[in-house]
Amino acid sequence: MKKLLILAIVSILSLSIIAGCSSSKSSTASEKDVVELRFFHRWPNQPKKQYFEKAVKEFEEQHPTIKIKTEAVLNDSYKEKIRVVLGSSNPPDVFFSWSGEFAYNFARSGQSLNLTDYVKEDAEWSNEFIQSQFKPFTLDGKIYGIPWSTDGKAFFYNKKIFDELGLEVPKTWSDLLAASDKIKKAGYTPIGFGSKAPWTISHYIGSLNQLMVPQDVINEDYDRKNAEGDFSHPGYVKALEKFMELEPYFNKGVNSVDHEYSRELFKSGKAAIGFFQLAEIGLIEPTLKENLGVFNIPGIEGGEGNPNSITGAPEGIMISSKTKHPKEAMEFVKFLTSKEKGIEQLAEVSEYSAVKGTTNEENASKLQQEAIDLIANAEETYLWFDTAVDIKIVDAYLNGTQQMLDGKKTPEQVMKDVQKAVKDVKSAQ
Amino acid sequence: MLHTKKWLPYLYIAPCILFMLLFVYYPIVENLRFSFYEFSAFSPEKTYIGFENFLNLFKDEVFYIALKNNIWYAVISILCQVMGGLILAAILEDPITRLVSSMFRTIFFIPVVISITVIALLFTFIYNPDIGILNGFLSLIGMEEHARAWLGESETAIFAVIAVSQWQSIGYIMMLFIVSIQNIPRELYEAAEMDGAGRIRKFLSVTVTQVREMFFVASLITLTGAFTVFNEPYILTGGGPGNASEVLGTLLYNSAFFKDQMGYASAVATVILVLSLIFSLIQLRLFKSGEDG
Numbered sequence: 001m002k003k004l005l006i007l008a009i010v011s012i013l014s015l016s017i018i019a020g021c022s023s024s025k026s027s028t029a030s031e032k033d034v035v036e037l038r039f040f041h042r043w044p045n046q047p048k049k050q051y052f053e054k055a056v057k058e059f060e061e062q063h064p065t066i067k068i069k070t071e072a073v074l075n076d077s078y079k080e081k082i083r084v085v086l087g088s089s090n091p092p093d094v095f096f097s098w099s100g101e102f103a104y105n106f107a108r109s110g111q112s113l114n115l116t117d118y119v120k121e122d123a124e125w126s127n128e129f130i131q132s133q134f135k136p137f138t139l140d141g142k143i144y145g146i147p148w149s150t151d152g153k154a155f156f157y158n159k160k161i162f163d164e165l166g167l168e169v170p171k172t173w174s175d176l177l178a179a180s181d182k183i184k185k186a187g188y189t190p191i192g193f194g195s196k197a198p199w200t201i202s203h204y205i206g207s208l209n210q211l212m213v214p215q216d217v218i219n220e221d222y223d224r225k226n227a228e229g230d231f232s233h234p235g236y237v238k239a240l241e242k243f244m245e246l247e248p249y250f251n252k253g254v255n256s257v258d259h260e261y262s263r264e265l266f267k268s269g270k271a272a273i274g275f276f277q278l279a280e281i282g283l284i285e286p287t288l289k290e291n292l293g294v295f296n297i298p299g300i301e302g303g304e305g306n307p308n309s310i311t312g313a314p315e316g317i318m319i320s321s322k323t324k325h326p327k328e329a330m331e332f333v334k335f336l337t338s339k340e341k342g343i344e345q346l347a348e349v350s351e352y353s354a355v356k357g358t359t360n361e362e363n364a365s366k367l368q369q370e371a372i373d374l375i376a377n378a379e380e381t382y383l384w385f386d387t388a389v390d391i392k393i394v395d396a397y398l399n400g401t402q403q404m405l406d407g408k409k410t411p412e413q414v415m416k417d418v419q420k421a422v423k424d425v426k427s428a429q
Numbered sequence: 430m431l432h433t434k435k436w437l438p439y440l441y442i443a444p445c446i447l448f449m450l451l452f453v454y455y456p457i458v459e460n461l462r463f464s465f466y467e468f469s470a471f472s473p474e475k476t477y478i479g480f481e482n483f484l485n486l487f488k489d490e491v492f493y494i495a496l497k498n499n500i501w502y503a504v505i506s507i508l509c510q511v512m513g514g515l516i517l518a519a520i521l522e523d524p525i526t527r528l529v530s531s532m533f534r535t536i537f538f539i540p541v542v543i544s545i546t547v548i549a550l551l552f553t554f555i556y557n558p559d560i561g562i563l564n565g566f567l568s569l570i571g572m573e574e575h576a577r578a579w580l581g582e583s584e585t586a587i588f589a590v591i592a593v594s595q596w597q598s599i600g601y602i603m604m605l606f607i608v609s610i611q612n613i614p615r616e617l618y619e620a621a622e623m624d625g626a627g628r629i630r631k632f633l634s635v636t637v638t639q640v641r642e643m644f645f646v647a648s649l650i651t652l653t654g655a656f657t658v659f660n661e662p663y664i665l666t667g668g669g670p671g672n673a674s675e676v677l678g679t680l681l682y683n684s685a686f687f688k689d690q691m692g693y694a695s696a697v698a699t700v701i702l703v704l705s706l707i708f709s710l711i712q713l714r715l716f717k718s719g720e721d722g
Contacts, residue, residue, distance in 0.1 A: 080686035087470045109469075196581070196667065253558030253578020255670040256586075261557075391688055403671035406583050 036067045040092035042078035086111045093323040099136030100387035107144040113319040133314040133354040145316040147354035152312030152375045160291040161272040173300040180249035183272045190249035192262035192271030198398035206385025207311045208239035211303040240411035278371040282350020310378035396421035464695035482696035495675045503655035509595040514602030522610045537600035549664035583673035609643035645716040
């Protein structure tokens with residue numbers, strides 16, 4: 001009796017499994033023509049999350065046969081997660097990427113699709129880009145990513161505080177220090193800074209290096225294959241010393257606060273200056289309004305680098321080499337990087353598109369137009385330092401600088417650690 | 430009936446064993462294997478390098494900073510949580526505090542049920558050098574010279590992190606001790622009273638000796654917790670400034686997902702496993718648990 005019962009249950013169960021299989025099969029058959037793409041980006045926060053949701057919906061309406069599944073994780077977690085999911089057997093088809101070494105890493109390991117032919121094929125679309133923005137996605141002459149946005153780093157200042165104290169926009173490094181001194185005496189925090197998440201350090205280092213060290217030396221040193229470049233130029237130590245000259249003018253305990261905190265300090269008028277990304281104008285301008293001003297990092301007396309340079313780089317979109325639908329994926333990328341989307345994107349999420357002519361009076365403030373000119377007019381653009389060199393060199397730099405800010409290390413000691421990391425990285429090539 | 434089907438009990442525990450094998454033991458063995466290779470998250474091939482990961486690890490000064498911080502974590506946690514938790518439990522179980530004990534029990538236990546992420550973010554505000562209430566409080570009572578960037582200075586960072594864990598977990602250990610104190614037969618206390626024992630004598634001679642078994646459990650929990658800690662330092666300091674507040678957990682994470690040295694990270698994981706195994710074995714021996722009780 002009991003056995004019969006068990007047999008009955010088992011047969012019912014297995015029947016239902018078979019039934020389940022067949023029903024799911026039939027449903028896929030009816031949706032056979034629909035292609036599903038997985039899109040992975042780094043903005044689970046507003047307003048960009050909504051912007052992408054809207055864009056995806058719009059795209060799906062235009063292309064009824066393509067369905068897009070979006071996933072998003074924030075910044076630092078994205079850096080970690082994207083490496084893991086790309087290594088898995090089921091990576092996202094379309095994914096976001098920073099440029100430079102970050103993107104090259106995917107290209108070198110064969111995880112990202114070579115897009116050169118697509119770019120060449122559709123010249124009408126690809127000629128619209130600021131062509132220099134392709135460079136940081138190009139490895140050995142092949143294009144692996146499409147620039148989506150572009151950005152640069154500059155000093156932001158509070159015009160109200162500057163006027164109150166009768167200060168001029170600093171033209172040289174010593175002007176900046178003198179102004180900071182006056183601001184400090186007036187009871188404000190001169191420069192807002194937060195290095196708990198240490199990538200903020202790398203932006204200072206990158207900009208200072210390019211002011212202190214000759215360009216050809218930098219090119220040699222940053223190149224991971226060039227064993228000659230060993231970061232031994234004295235300009236690197238001087239760059240760190242220059243950075244430490246700012247330290248007395250930062251807010252207290254920079255190692256324990258985040259970049260977001262320093263931005264709030266600046267926004268609320270407690271700090272007079274901050275070193276921010278041009279895309280952050282959109283976040284700060286609504287609060288400070290006409291009191292917000294921007295100036296490029298001032299030239300340093302005795303620096304051997306190019307004073308008319310800017311740190312900045314595009315961020316872009318790549319396609320996985322394992323995707324089954326490269327054509328459809330490319331279609332989606334083209335949609336996101338179209339001129340119309342570029343104009344929308346600045347107005348809605350204040351990211352400068354890498355497409356020419358997307359910044360105009362209608363969608364950008366005067367300051368934003370000025371800012372984009374900073375990028376266009378710079379003689380030399382350098383990548384974000386943390387994406388320009390190998391991650392192990394970055395790590396040595398960031399750890400060392402945190403300790404230097406804490407008074408535990410001197411610039412010479414930091415550079416010694418960096419040179420050791422450089423040796424390790426380059427000897428492993 | 431039973432002895433005719435000897436295999437039946439094994440059938441019942443089979444799912445559990447299967448899951449344990451699949452999700453606990455298999456990863457442990459794989460991890461051990463990985464620690465002899467050098468590879469990155471998306472490199473298709475792994476290079477066998479023998480014990481080099483371990484050799485590099487033992488040469489890495491960050492490893493010793495992390496180990497030292499873990500030991501600090503363990504020592505302070507045992508002192509604060511286990512000793513402190515026991516004392517708290519004894520006070521709350523004393524007849525004198527009967528009226529307020531349930532309220533305090535809840536108050537002390539609330540941090541345990543709050544997510545660690547929330548707590549860590551909360552404490553970043555408390556520790557904030559400009560607007561934090563800790564520095565505000567210090568200047569209020571005239572100790573302004575002691576105000577500092579708690580999480581941003583090498584000397585204080587790890588202790589500021591440890592303090593958060595104590596605040597959070599003491600309630601849990603206290604609860605364990607309360608349960609075990611409630612199981613002590615009342616007669617023992619009555620007998621001690623008749624012998625003329627005071628409160629402290631009763632605590633030392635009756636309570637402490639009777640909760641020995643729970644003492645073992647509580648210290649095992651805090652000790653293994655101290656060696657596998659990750660969330661608190663990761664959210665509060667990220668291991669910084671420099672590597673000052675790095676623990677083995679964050680060292681593992683940074684090597685694996687920041688520097689992309691998966692083999693090296695596996696070696697760290699193996700070391701953590703071995704360390705916590707050794708500590709539990711020592712404790713098992715020390716307390717001879719399970720033999721009485």
